[in-house]
Amino acid sequence: MESIISVKDVTFFYPGEETATLKNVSLDVYKGEWLSIVGHNGSGKSTLAKLLNGLLLPNEGTVNVSEYVTAREDDIWEIRRQVGMVFQNPDNQFVGTSVQDDIAFGLENFGVPREEMIKRINESVQRVGMEAFLNQEPHQLSGGQKQRVAIAGILAQKPSVIVLDEATSMLDPVGRIEVMETVRELNQNEGITVISITHDLEEALSADRVVVMKMGEKAAEGKPDTIFQQRDLLKSAGLDLPFSLKLSEALRRQGVELDRGYLTQEELVNALWKLA
Template sequence: MKELITVRDVSFQYPNEDKEALRNLSLSVYKGEWLAIVGHNGSGKSTLTKLLNGLLLPTAGEISVEGYSTAKEDELWDVRRRVGIVFQNPDNQFVGTSVRDDVAFGLENFGVPRDEMIQRIEDSVRRVNMSAFIDAEPHHLSGGQKQRVAIAGIIAQKPSIIILDEATSMLDPMGRKEVIETVKELNEKEGITVISITHDLEEAAKADRVIVMMQGEAKSQGTPREVFQNEQLLLEAGLDLPFSLKLGLALKEQGVPLKEQYITQEELVDALWTLHSQG
């Protein structure tokens, strides 16, 4: 797989802080994958987000995105064009009076010609299933719809990577589902690389790979199944087991003959339906 992002021996310390937020961190992000980075508050997840986009610069080590280094001032905009971030609070991301104007904002900053801009706006709004709301005022939208518009604003800029920085944490279950399904479709059908920064293991379970952060270090990585079956690691990282995994374990204790551990609700429902059908 092609390596899009390389993080090598990166440390970062905020001014006037005694402790490093990140310490000797190394990781890679590959083209077309969905990578979830999980950890408790203070583990370094959001700091890493800002470093990947060049909003912060490492105090040690190096980060490169498709060969462009965040350490080189003349390459920072090349990095930022390739890495788009959807932040936590959708209400803090809007600058336009309509969905159309808001998606246009980033394109105007990049100097995209008007004819191309119009086409990009319509295409990106369509790709997140928000065409019916293109002239709506953002504050009239639901939380999930607002985040889908934020995603449209990012993909209109044609990045290689989209980072979701706790982008579903303030949404209700329906809004969370809308956003995850939208991102999953962009990842699977269009090959956009996704990095999900989250403490929600149900969300992380949908990723191809998971990295567990603890006190500024990457403590473990692997597939969701490999990582989530290490209950001791999750407890040490301040993370709870995914609901579907806890429920499956509880059902086994009650004598339900489940064959394995299920990390997503879909897997567990399918397994229970199969048992029911078998009578």
């Protein structure tokens, strides 16, 4: 598979801190995949996210985005165009008085001509299902709608990668579903690479691959069905098991003849249906 982001031997210290937040971390992000980086608070996952588009720079090691290097000042604008970030609190991301003004702000910073800007704004809101809200004030939208507008603002810049840094953690269940369905469609239908930074293992089930962070180090990586069967690993990293897996194990303890723990509700329901 083709690597689009490469993190090599990265160590990072926040100013004034004696202990490294990240310690000798290496990983590759592959073009078109959905990678979920999971970990408890303080594991270093959000710091890692900010290193991916040059918001932070490593003290040691390198971060490459395609042929660009985050430590090279001349490369930063192109890196930030390619790697768009959606943060935890959508209200902190808005600068415009309307949805279209907010999306236009980022394009103006990149010097996009007006006619092209209008075209990109219209295309991006259509891709996230927010075309009816172009003249709405962002702060009047629901949480899920706000995050979809934030994603539209990133899409208008034509990125190769979208990083979701705990982007659903402040949303209600409906808003979380809205955002995850939007991102899943962009990943599957348009080939946009998705990096999801989260402590919610239910969200990570959608990923093609999972990286587990623990105390600033990469503790494990692999496919969800492999990672989430490692109860001791997840527990040591301060993470809870997905609900369907916990329910599967509880049913097996009660004598239900399940052949394994199931990661999703759909898989578990189908397995139980076959036993009926």
